[in-house]
Amino acid sequence: MTIPAFGLGTFRLQDDVVIHSVKTALELGYRAIDTAQIYENEAAVGQAIAESGIARDQLFITTKIWIENLSAEKLIPSLQQSLSKLRSDYVDLTLIHWPSSGAAVSVKESMQALMTAKEMGLTRQIGISNFPIALMKEAIEAVGIENIATNQIELHPFLQNREVVEFAKQQGIHITSYMTLAYGEALKDGTIQDIAQKHQATPAQVVLSWAMQSGYAVIPSSTKRENLASNIEAARVELDAEDMAQIAALDRQQRLVSPEGLAPDWD
Structure with missing residues (x-):
């Protein structure tokens, strides 16, 4: 089982907006398609999938367990609720969305509950999200490297998260980048605009191509058909070594997502 290099994110999209997207x-x-319990859009995503007529085995659906459901007694029932909303017997990937605040529930407890869900056939793969190195080590100890499909982290040209990426690569854990376009800020960057002009591509295509060529999966979202159509063409844009080096130089440790009371101790 592998993680698709390109998918659709649904963060902040709800009701008719997410159905249309x-x-x-x-x-x-x-x-x-990437969703999460806290997005409150799983039922709408499930409706959109059902109405699309596309066979379930042609899709890769990811959801994420919210912090209130990380305990052993709550995780599996909450995932079963997610499956009901998504109108599916299983998801392809289930992630711990954020580490438990203040370690109220241990990483070991949550990961072992996820493993049980996998053994029950509720999810094909399991993984983590927003885990720094110290908590990645706890997850590995709990279920083994071979059972951690990905760590989904904020990663864009202005926050390249190199320490986490390097550790994950050493362990053989795949990285999924979220917020890849940095809330659209990366599209305004002069270097990225110059590279886009060079390749007759959009700035978004350049950033997404950079992430995929770096070995990361990406899950950009959009509500506009033209942007959805343009983004999926990013894989056709082939950046050269100079382009990659120029984007690498844009890193400035600019973290955009760090909710108070929820964020772990970042590397």
Whole structure:
């Protein structure tokens, strides 16, 4: 089992907006969709998938367990609720969305509950999100490296998260980048605009291509058909070594997502 390099994110999209986004994306050829319990859109995503007519085995669906459901007694029932909303017997990937605040629930307890869910057939793969190195080590100790499909982290040209990436690579854990376009800020960067002009591509395509060529999976979201269509073409943009080096030089440790009371001790 592998993680698709390209998928659709649904963060902040709800109701008819997310239904339209998912259905449009599926029409355009997207086959991986990322959602989460806290997004409160799993039922809408499930409706969009059902109405698309695309066979379940053609899709890769990811959801994420919210912090209130990380305990052994709550995790599996909460995932079963997610499956009901998504109208599916299983998801392809289930992640711990954020580490438990103040370690109220241990990483070991949550990861072992996820492993049980995998053994029950509720999820094909399991993984983590927003885990720094110290907590990645705890997750590895709890279930073994071979059972951690990915660590989904904020990663964009202005926050390249090199320590976490390097550790994950050493361990053989795949990285999924979220916020890859930095809330659109990366699209305004002069260096990225110059590279886009050079390749007759959009700035978004350049950033997404950079992430995928770096070995990361990406899950950009959009509500506009033209952007959804453009983004999926990012894989066709081939950046050269000079382009990659120029984007690497944009790193400035600019973290955009660090919720108070929720964020772990970042590396």
